[in-house]
Amino acid sequence: MNETRDRLLDVALDVLGRDPDAGMGEIAAAAGVVRRTVYGHFPSRLDLLRTLMERAVAEMTAVLTEVDATGAQADEAWVAFVARVWPVAHRYRVLLALRRGEYGETIHGLLGPVDKLLADLIRRGQDSGVFAKHLPPAILSQVAYGAVFAIADSDLPDGSPGARAATMTSLLLLGVPEKRALALVGDRP
């Protein structure tokens, strides 16, 4: 039923991923609707942002817990995570983009669960010896996560690097030896 509301959220995820400072007007226009209509669904900009983040966080935690529950090694779980997230990676740029900015504090709070799950996965990998320990889990997870989305961002030109390259890169930076990384990612493209 809530057709417009859903489209609004989809479009906002996209628009704000490109420009975190985009206003209600731009989002409305991108959704083929008038600004006034947006306020009909979300009483304020912050309200829209919050709903958006909650949705994104829910999807991410779902993927992470699912992948974690398979009982696989941490590096295998990471590969599965990136593979699951990659197809919609551009949707999740917003997670990174909105941490700074006007409502940064509010948004940052919403991201807590995701940060925790990521850090836990990396810690598990470090404890079992598959990930290197050159950085504490909380930081290493953010860097790896950031690298994956940075690569997804550069994915505009025709010759796209693709999921394989992003997975390889993140595995390397997590300290997985090249041989093992190649085996995990499938030796041939």
Add this chain to the structure above:
Amino acid sequence: MNETRDRLLDVALDVLGRDPDAGMGEIAAAAGVVRRTVYGHFPSRLDLLRTLMERAVAEMTAVLTEVDATGAQADEAWVAFVARVWPVAHRYRVLLALRRGEYGETIHGLLGPVDKLLADLIRRGQDSGVFAKHLPPAILSQVAYGAVFAIADSDLPDGSPGARAATMTSLLLLGVPEKRALALVGDRP
């Protein structure tokens, strides 16, 4: 002579690194000066930004060409680059932060030279076989560069990861084997 002007630029680098959307008022306040005074030195906000970026870009290109001219292997050059940049890495967050945002286009243009030098260094490393080729130089350089500053950003807590961890991480993600990376970075902290 231009004491206030210089302090303004220093402070702006710092403030804008924390919040790219900081206004002239915040910058002025942080410099212990009144907003009106800032306009006495820089006719517009964009003008301040441009001056700032030119200064930052000049410093970066200086370091990069210098490090490049030693004729060292690309991985050694990268280590030297990070070592030289690290002490003031937080100053250069602004380079990343301001690419998006209001004057993104203008700023992006200013960064061309730095991007090119970085990509050239990485390409040199790939051609001589010390860096992996899982990503094209233009992207790999940006990811490595981003990782270094992401780590510098997380450097707030008492137990700071430090330059060593940042160097290790970037080397790994560039595809340098752990053994070689440890040798380059000095086997003991």
Add this chain to the structure above:
DNA sequence: ATCACACTGCACACCGGTGTGCAGTGACCT
């Protein structure tokens, strides 16, 4: 003493984004 000059402390106009109010308009339901 006076001049230059940098900074101050107000005033103001302007702009763009937010959020609201309210009278339509059209589609769909019954």
Add this chain to the structure above:
DNA sequence: AGGTCACTGCACACCGGTGTGCAGTGTGAT
């Protein structure tokens, strides 16, 4: 046909940041 409901298309007030004008005020040089 009548009613509901979402969207429209204006109106508006409000806010915060930008950029400017101008009359001070203090300090250092001569």
